[in-house]
Amino acid sequence: MSEPNVHEGRHQSQVDGERKVPLQEPSTPPDWWRNCLYWLVTFEAREARKSNYSSMPKVVNYNFFLGGRLRVVSGTERPSLFVLVALLAPMVLYSIFEAQALWRLGRGHAVLVVLFYYFWALCLVSFIKTATSDPGVLPRNVHVPIVGGKFELPRSYYNIITLPSAHPEGKTVDVKYCTTCRIWRPPRASHCSTCEACVLTHDHHCTWVNNCIGQRNYRYFLTFLASCCLATTLCIVGCAIKVARATRLDKVAVAILLIIYCALGLCYPLLLLVYHMFLTSTQQTTREYLKHVPSKTAIRQALSAPEVNPFDKRDRIKNMVSLICQKRGISVMSARESHSAGDWRFVNLPQPHSFEKV
Structure with a gap:
């Protein structure tokens, strides 16, 4: 008779021992914890929830935070983080x-410190508001035609409709149908392919704030630029005073x-602030300016207003006030409401192909 294999016996005993130990299923977090995390950060839509911020990721390219109170565009390189660091670094230094030494000089130098911190805080708050607020996103699928019992776009929907305006000279405005959002866009509204949404009084999509600049955040954008320029100038002046009083350069490095x-x-x-001051003084948005100015002569044409502008x-001065101080209006696609x-x-309806059925 052959001797029993010692190794096989040990292996079998180990297997039997493992079988006796019940496998523990991975514990899942409770529902309240998952709902709390989803309220804090919303990256994808949930069918079971009826809050707008939980359904909007299906149709627009946004991620939401704090129950829809803040938003950022998803799927981008996020250079806004670089801007945030660029704002924080000089303030820390x-x-x-510098601040304490300048404060001790007296004779009004302390005012420079106070003004710097005021405009820097205004710059930071305006940057956050510009980057995370609703620029004026319009709802989708408001004007969906049904032709012959099926979703088709009539040929007339591909035309630009000319409507009268309130201009005293009888100038007209153009209205265009958005085949992606399925709405007739109001005048000056435009579709942003990055945000996947139509925006009221759309100026441009700003890469540096990672958001569109539209009717509801344009004033925040201009406040950000103006306060940034003022805070930077005050920092230069304060540091220049210290350098001028220094006896050795190594002490003011x-x-x-x-x-x-x-x-x-x-x-x-x-430069961007001066450019937008010119645009507002001629009652133009960036899209309207670039649309009517050839790219080869953009610099030469920059100081002239368009010949036909119904707005x-x-x-x-009136142009600047009406465009900068225009009413933000309500959020027609509020992320904090329910549906x-x-x-x-x-x-999310499919994109129509020419005049074919969708």
């Missing part, structure tokens, strides 16, 4: 190395670094 940093960082927002009030089951605004 200024607070550690951070001040010199801040002067160079702020001088370089001031160029782009200042022009013939006064630069009933089967709401067509949250149905």
